[in-house]
Amino acid sequence: MKITYLGTAAAEAVPALFCNCAYCRQAKLNGGKDVRTRSQALIDDRLLVDYPADTFSHMKDYAVDLPNIHSILVTHTHQDHLYLEDLGLRFGGFCQEISGELTLYGNDRLCEKFDALYGQEPATSRLRGLLSACEIAPYVAADIEGYRVTPLLASHDRSERCYIYLIEKDGKSLLYGNDTGWFPEATWSHLTGVHLDLVSLDCTHMKYREGTNHLGIDDVIAVRKELERLGCANAATTFVVTHFSHNGHMLHADLEVVLVPQGIRVAYDGYSVSF
Numbered sequence: 057m058k059i060t061y062l063g064t065a066a067a068e069a070v071p072a073l074f075c076n077c078a079y080c081r082q083a084k085l086n087g088g089k090d091v092r093t094r095s096q097a098l099i100d101d102r103l104l105v106d107y108p109a110d111t112f113s114h115m116k117d118y119a120v121d122l123p124n125i126h127s128i129l130v131t132h133t134h135q136d137h138l139y140l141e142d143l144g145l146r147f148g149g150f151c152q153e154i155s156g157e158l159t160l161y162g163n164d165r166l167c168e169k170f171d172a173l174y175g176q177e178p179a180t181s182r183l184r185g186l187l188s189a190c191e192i193a194p195y196v197a198a199d200i201e202g203y204r205v206t207p208l209l210a211s212h213d214r215s216e217r218c219y220i221y222l223i224e225k226d227g228k229s230l231l232y233g234n235d236t237g238w239f240p241e242a243t244w245s246h247l248t249g250v251h252l253d254l255v256s257l258d259c260t261h262m263k264y265r266e267g268t269n270h271l272g273i274d275d276v277i278a279v280r281k282e283l284e285r286l287g288c289a290n291a292a293t294t295f296v297v298t299h300f301s302h303n304g305h306m307l308h309a310d311l312e313v314v315l316v317p318q319g320i321r322v323a324y325d326g327y328s329v330s331f
């Protein structure tokens with residue numbers, strides 16, 4: 057399995073859209089790994105996770121074959137993870153030679169928002185067979201693009217069921233999380249004994265501990281320890297952190313100084329790892 061990090065920032069991006077802080081000013085000067093677009097990942101060049109407003113730049117910068125992507129897993133409906141309006145450009149007339157249907161998979165809120173935007177005629181008939189939303193239930197495995205995909209509840213916005221995803225294929229397993237605090241009990245118990253080859257976690261708050269809606273470095277280390285205790289992770293498990301906020305007050309090199317000695321990899325836009 058391969059995961060490519062197309063975007064690695066939290067909602068504001070880095071440098072943040074309207075921010076004058078020292079970290080954003082420095083990120084702008086440094087460029088490269090210190091410039092981060094909103095979080096999105098691509099599994100094996102075919103299964104997308106999340107659809108932020110930066111998807112166009114991801115397609116352009118990393119040669120993503122977006123016209124031929126047919127499935128997107130949506131973690132939750134915050135605007136840095138879901139830009140629904142953009143997907144209407146799959147209407148005939150906005151693009152040609154459209155390849156089959158693109159389906160968004162996620163929680164009930166995703167389907168509500170999708171229906172509010174596209175559930176009325178004439179949008180419904182124009183998008184029939186081209187774009188759809190499908191609710192998948194927490195802790196129930198679904199077959200998507202040949203992967204066994206299980207949504208697990210995150211600790212994040214309590215007004216919706218935010219998901220992290222367990223993705224399995226050919227004996228390999230990936231846990232992809234962003235926007236989660238310390239996992240709910242049901243998620244820990246679902247994961248117990250499931251070996252994970254790669255664990256991808258948010259590190260939104262970087263040097264600051266948080267753990268209720270997001271993670272910081274100390275929270276990530278605590279999650280890894282718990283996964284080891286539950287038999288999910290061992291020395292063979294790769295850990296990667298992503299979804300960074302400028303409010304965490306660390307640049308890419310600062311993160312590497314702390315995390316690399318811990319055996320945790322720091323993602324940047326365009327970073328790819330096979331496992």
Ligand SMILES: [Zn+2]
Nearest residue numbers: 066067136235
């Ligand atoms: Zn987010």
Ligand SMILES: [Zn+2]
Nearest residue numbers: 075077080302
């Ligand atoms: Zn800033």
Ligand SMILES: [Zn+2]
Nearest residue numbers: 132134212235
């Ligand atoms: Zn969020």
